[in-house]
Amino acid sequence: MDFNDTPDEAAFRAEARAFLEAHCKPKVAEKDRMNRSLRGVDYLKAAKAYQKKKAEAGFAGITWAKEHGGRGLPPIFSVIFGQEEAKFDAPSAPFAIGLGMCLPTLIAFASEAIKQRYVAKALSGEEVWCQLFSEPGAGSDVAASKTKAVKEGDDWIVNGQKVWTTGAHFSDFGILLVRTNPDVEKHKGLTMFIVDMNAPGVDVRPIHQASGGSDFNEVYFTDVRIADDHRLGDPGQGWGVALVTLMNERLAVGGSPGPDYREIMNFARSAASPTGEGTLLQNEAFRQKLADWIVRAEGYKLAKFRTMTALSKGQAPGPESSIGKVINANQMMDISNAAIEALDHYGIIDDPALAPIDGAFHQSYMFAPGLRIAGGTDEILKNILAERVLGLPQDQRADKGIAFKDLPSGR
Amino acid sequence: MNFDFSDDQKSLKDQARKFLSDKAGAKVTRRVLDDGGASYDQSLWRAVAEMGWLGAAIPEQHGGLGLGRLELCVLAEELGRALAPIPFSSTAYFFAEALMLAGSEAQKTALLPKVAAGEVIGCFASSEGPGAPTPSSMQAKFDGAKLNGAKVPVTDGDCASHAVVVAKEGAGVSLVLVDLNQSGVMRATLKTLDPSRGHAKLEFKNAKAERIGAAGQGWELAESVLDRAAVLIAFEQVGGSQACLEMATEYAKSRYAFSRPIGSFQAIKHKLADMYVAIEVARSNAYYGAWALSTEAGELGFAAAASRAAASDAYYMCAKENIQTHGGMGFTWEVDCHLYFRRAKLLALQAGSPAVWKEKLVKRLERRNVA
Numbered sequence: 001m002d003f004n005d006t007p008d009e010a011a012f013r014a015e016a017r018a019f020l021e022a023h024c025k026p027k028v029a030e031k032d033r034m035n036r037s038l039r040g041v042d043y044l045k046a047a048k049a050y051q052k053k054k055a056e057a058g059f060a061g062i063t064w065a066k067e068h069g070g071r072g073l074p075p076i077f078s079v080i081f082g083q084e085e086a087k088f089d090a091p092s093a094p095f096a097i098g099l100g101m102c103l104p105t106l107i108a109f110a111s112e113a114i115k116q117r118y119v120a121k122a123l124s125g126e127e128v129w130c131q132l133f134s135e136p137g138a139g140s141d142v143a144a145s146k147t148k149a150v151k152e153g154d155d156w157i158v159n160g161q162k163v164w165t166t167g168a169h170f171s172d173f174g175i176l177l178v179r180t181n182p183d184v185e186k187h188k189g190l191t192m193f194i195v196d197m198n199a200p201g202v203d204v205r206p207i208h209q210a211s212g213g214s215d216f217n218e219v220y221f222t223d224v225r226i227a228d229d230h231r232l233g234d235p236g237q238g239w240g241v242a243l244v245t246l247m248n249e250r251l252a253v254g255g256s257p258g259p260d261y262r263e264i265m266n267f268a269r270s271a272a273s274p275t276g277e278g279t280l281l282q283n284e285a286f287r288q289k290l291a292d293w294i295v296r297a298e299g300y301k302l303a304k305f306r307t308m309t310a311l312s313k314g315q316a317p318g319p320e321s322s323i324g325k326v327i328n329a330n331q332m333m334d335i336s337n338a339a340i341e342a343l344d345h346y347g348i349i350d351d352p353a354l355a356p357i358d359g360a361f362h363q364s365y366m367f368a369p370g371l372r373i374a375g376g377t378d379e380i381l382k383n384i385l386a387e388r389v390l391g392l393p394q395d396q397r398a399d400k401g402i403a404f405k406d407l408p409s410g411r
Numbered sequence: 412m413n414f415d416f417s418d419d420q421k422s423l424k425d426q427a428r429k430f431l432s433d434k435a436g437a438k439v440t441r442r443v444l445d446d447g448g449a450s451y452d453q454s455l456w457r458a459v460a461e462m463g464w465l466g467a468a469i470p471e472q473h474g475g476l477g478l479g480r481l482e483l484c485v486l487a488e489e490l491g492r493a494l495a496p497i498p499f500s501s502t503a504y505f506f507a508e509a510l511m512l513a514g515s516e517a518q519k520t521a522l523l524p525k526v527a528a529g530e531v532i533g534c535f536a537s538s539e540g541p542g543a544p545t546p547s548s549m550q551a552k553f554d555g556a557k558l559n560g561a562k563v564p565v566t567d568g569d570c571a572s573h574a575v576v577v578a579k580e581g582a583g584v585s586l587v588l589v590d591l592n593q594s595g596v597m598r599a600t601l602k603t604l605d606p607s608r609g610h611a612k613l614e615f616k617n618a619k620a621e622r623i624g625a626a627g628q629g630w631e632l633a634e635s636v637l638d639r640a641a642v643l644i645a646f647e648q649v650g651g652s653q654a655c656l657e658m659a660t661e662y663a664k665s666r667y668a669f670s671r672p673i674g675s676f677q678a679i680k681h682k683l684a685d686m687y688v689a690i691e692v693a694r695s696n697a698y699y700g701a702w703a704l705s706t707e708a709g710e711l712g713f714a715a716a717a718s719r720a721a722a723s724d725a726y727y728m729c730a731k732e733n734i735q736t737h738g739g740m741g742f743t744w745e746v747d748c749h750l751y752f753r754r755a756k757l758l759a760l761q762a763g764s765p766a767v768w769k770e771k772l773v774k775r776l777e778r779r780n781v782a
């Protein structure tokens with residue numbers, strides 16, 4: 001057992017480090033990172049410029065095949081680059097979904113001509129992609145998508161609404177899951193398309209989140225025309241295509257945003273104990289909770305090391321890599337809540353000028369509920385763990401053998 | 412990054428699992444549990460000694476296999492999984508580790524070969540009553556040659572031939588070695604939550620004893636022994652937790668209610684997924700503990716505390732939810748759920764309670780941050 005890179009990994013890490021030092025600023029404080037909205041035009045410009053440099057230096061599409069402009073390296077190298085990149089203020093966020101999820105799907109299902117058209121421009125950051133799956137009536141049950149496409153000559157006409165689309169407002173293209181046949185079972189009537197986000201009839205509107213910010217969008221489609229050669233997979237095979245997209249989500253794991261046990265420990269050194277004696281860090285009940293947070297955060301970090309070990313040996317990562325989602329959002333919730341409650345009545349103040357660490361605990365408190373839902377709710381992820389890892393039977397479904405159009409939808 | 416056991420260590424683990432599924436398991440555990448007089452299963456003990464496991468981490472010069480702590484960790488996981496009713500942890504994790512850590516050459520030469528051969532059963536005696544022992548709470552006294560006082564409870568104290576005892580010496584605390592087969596030692600067996608393992612109260616009246624390590628160094632040494640044992644016990648806890656999850660999963664697949672497998676209900680799925688997450692957190696922390704133990708890293712204190720805090724909580728959760736998943740059957744004597752529920756509590760307390768280790772974890776992190 002050791003935590004060392006292989007010689008190849010070490011060389012790659014050094015190369016990555018040199019690139020990042022040349023092209024990125026040092027990491028910014030947590031509060032600045034959280035405060036920076038993805039809506040800023042300057043941020044997107046900087047991100048595109050950075051992505052271009054990455055592509056030129058061979059750090060875009062590290063695991064992609066060379067024929068698609070990638071470097072053809074095993075997944076461990078992508079993880080290593082990600083580790084190093086996380087130590088800098090690297091504006092990579094706008095490309096996470098496109099390059100992490102959309103383009104691998106496109107590469108798997110598109111024709112050669114379509115790949116020629118889109119892959120290189122995505123990799124170089126010239127064109128940004130988003131993923132249009134969730135709908136108001138299709139969240140956890142995303143296969144219940146109602147947005148429909150109807151064939152008209154060589155084109156498809158799309159009508160409906162998607163929601164929670166990250167980055168839709170700055171994306172050039174998206175992959176879009178729609179219903180093309182409501183007369184068959186739910187999972188069998190879906191089809192995946194590439195959609196031009198600037199096409200007539202596409203209307204992107206920001207969502208005003210409970211946390212106050214606007215990081216996501218609603219996207220409305222009114223008679224949007226898509227050429228048939230922009231279809232990914234056969235009509236009716238959209239669910240299988242979507243699963244490929246969602247599989248790719250698994251490797252795109254990062255740490256949880258927001259304050260963790262280190263921040264609350266620092267805070268607790270000077271905060272008063274609720275007993276009125278000594279500091280919060282001297283309070284026995286707090287220390288016991290702190291230990292639980294340490295154990296979970298370290299356990300998650302070390303589980304990722306086990307995943308890296310498997311990748312480094314060229315093996316498939318074990319299921320331990322999927323525990324992060326269930327741990328991190330709840331931990332972020334609990335830590336921010338504990339810090340706020342420790343302030344007693346004063347804890348209600350979230351003004352960054354008055355609240356501890358510039359209001360980061362308060363921001364985290366308001367954002368954590370969203371993280372427990374985003375990317376699959378905790379409940380759905382537990383279902384996935386139970387079914388795919390433990391092999392438990394699927395829940396009894398009320399939609400088997402029934403045409404989609406005849407399913408009860410509640411409203 | 413190579414944060415995993417080697418292929419050789421994994422094959423040792425496979426061998427151990429096969430061996431224990433044949434020689435140990437709930438049936439063997441029940442032989443001790445259901446026999447009021449027995450404190451351990453002697454045939455399993457002999458078999459484990461013949462395999463060399465007791466000496467896995469003991470150097471060859473002292474009669475062991477000279478493998479290492481990582482090998483002992485994989486064996487511990489399998490012994491925990493199998494609910495082995497033998498004084499393995501007391502002998503290999505506490506007694507042998509104490510001797511290897513601080514014993515004189517004469518002590519090591521005299522005892523370690525016998526430990527490896529299964530001829531000596533060791534135990535570790537620190538607690539003297541309710542609450543966590545501290546240097547100032549110690550009543551047992553060592554005067555340089557004789558030991559007086561009482562220790563309660565001592566895991567495997569009813570069957571052990573030797574004990575490492577934490578005792579006051581002058582103003583400080585020392586670690587002392589006692590041969591339990593002498594007239595100055597009285598044993599009274601104790602009734603405990605886990606009767607598949609023996610427990611005793613040991614009383615010392617002018618018992619002949621000798622120091623392990625220097626006078627006054629006993630508390631630091633005891634803490635070091637506990638850190639080592641904590642990692643190894645964490646592997647037993649992970650093994651036991653995993654067994655509970657597998658048992659509950661199998662039952663949830665085959666037990667029908669409302670004309671469907673209960674494992675198809677989300678209430679059961681989420682419970683089992685939570686168990687899985689707790690085990691992976693515990694396993695990952697335990698691996699870190701194993702790394703720290705095997706490399707004598709300065710991180711051992713922190714890693715041991717994290718291993719133990721995670722594993723104690725995971726085993727408690729998995730053992731109780733295994734019963735819950737089994738419903739009424741889980742509350743019967745004949746179904747094995749309660750064996751794990753009992754062992755989970757013993758292992759959570761044997762080297763200090765979860766609360767004590769969580770406090771150690773925070774304290775050690777504070778110290779690390781200062782250093």
